[in-house]
Amino acid sequence: MQMDLFFKSSRRMMLFPKRSTEFVAVIAIVCTLFLFLHTQSLTTRLREMENRLQPSALNSGNEYSGLAMTGESVGNNNNKFYPSNGNGNVELENLYKYYKSTGQMSTLNALSLNNTRHSENQIIFFNRVPKVGSQTFMELLRRLSIRNNFRFHRDAIQRVETIRLAPYQQEELAEMVSELSTPSVYVKHVVYTNFTKFKLPTPIYVNLVRDPIERVISWFYYIRAPWYYVERKQAFPDLPLPDSHWLRKDFETCVLRGDPECTYTQGESHEGIGDHRRQTLFFCGHEDECTPFNTKGALEKAKYNVETQYSVVGVLEDLNTTLAVLEKYVPRFFAGATEIYYNEIKNFNKINKNNFKPPVSEEVKNLLRQNFSREIEFYKFCKQRLHRQFLAANLLDLK
16 A cells, blocks of 8 residues: 555656656655565565574473483584474474574484484385374385385285284294395384394384374274275175174264273283274284283383384374485485375375264363373374484484
């Protein structure tokens, strides 16, 4: 509005100058003001871009404020930050701000966070957790195998999935994977398997995690989806159809009525993939101590294995960071992962998408969170490690 009035008055002044010198003066004033306004606009835009590229201010209640983080000292720290997604990642930005404000930036050492260097052959072992986006991730790996020239292998569909194996079965699995031609990827629903226990070369371990509450909700409706039973009947025609009342059950009612299917008792053990509540189990291992639900022992062992054995554990809710870290830490297999994922994102989003899943209230989710305390702690641990890997790889050259 002000600009319009200004230019109207300017035009009137230019149309009736008293002297040529006045006309020149008017032109000079107009040009000067135009350049000033244009410069101000550019400055504002540059500041907006700078704000998007820099971490947000650290909140007083930040979850990182009480952490004692250690690592090897590094030299060349240029304090650059590269955000993982266009909409901003508050947790990642706050972690960066925490390191910077406490003088611990030098503890971000990409080398110490790079377990890929400990692998003894070029084989990825993806012991995928159910309902964490692993179907999409498998399709990504399949397409990357063409781009990056490696072989893709996955376990056959089984009538009854066995995820905890006897020692001799663990050894058979480790031997079979170790005998694959390199480079290769092998995918299977199975808990963490220690290859070195059988004197076999260590593979490159990767996996994904998901918010534990969202994961159990997803599983509940996934096994009730019509297409799930169509696929199962095609693979195993003699499978009986489930009870209609069971199929119509909704998750909120299941939780609020205390249905055994939706009762998550601390320390309770179940066998088989049907015990979908234990995400930590896939990182803890085959031992008996890993089976009880939401226990400290299973949590600590799962954390230890992630920290010492896994190259990357991605997070479904933060795929941008996950893909960026995979490209940095496992480049032989994941070079170009972000490009391929987003070029095909419409197709990937259709994989295993359940349109029959209704929303679940925060009230019910909060009830569940009380019993999932250690599962949630493990999820946050994996997310923080992923963010540390991202920051270390982007602040410093990965060697």
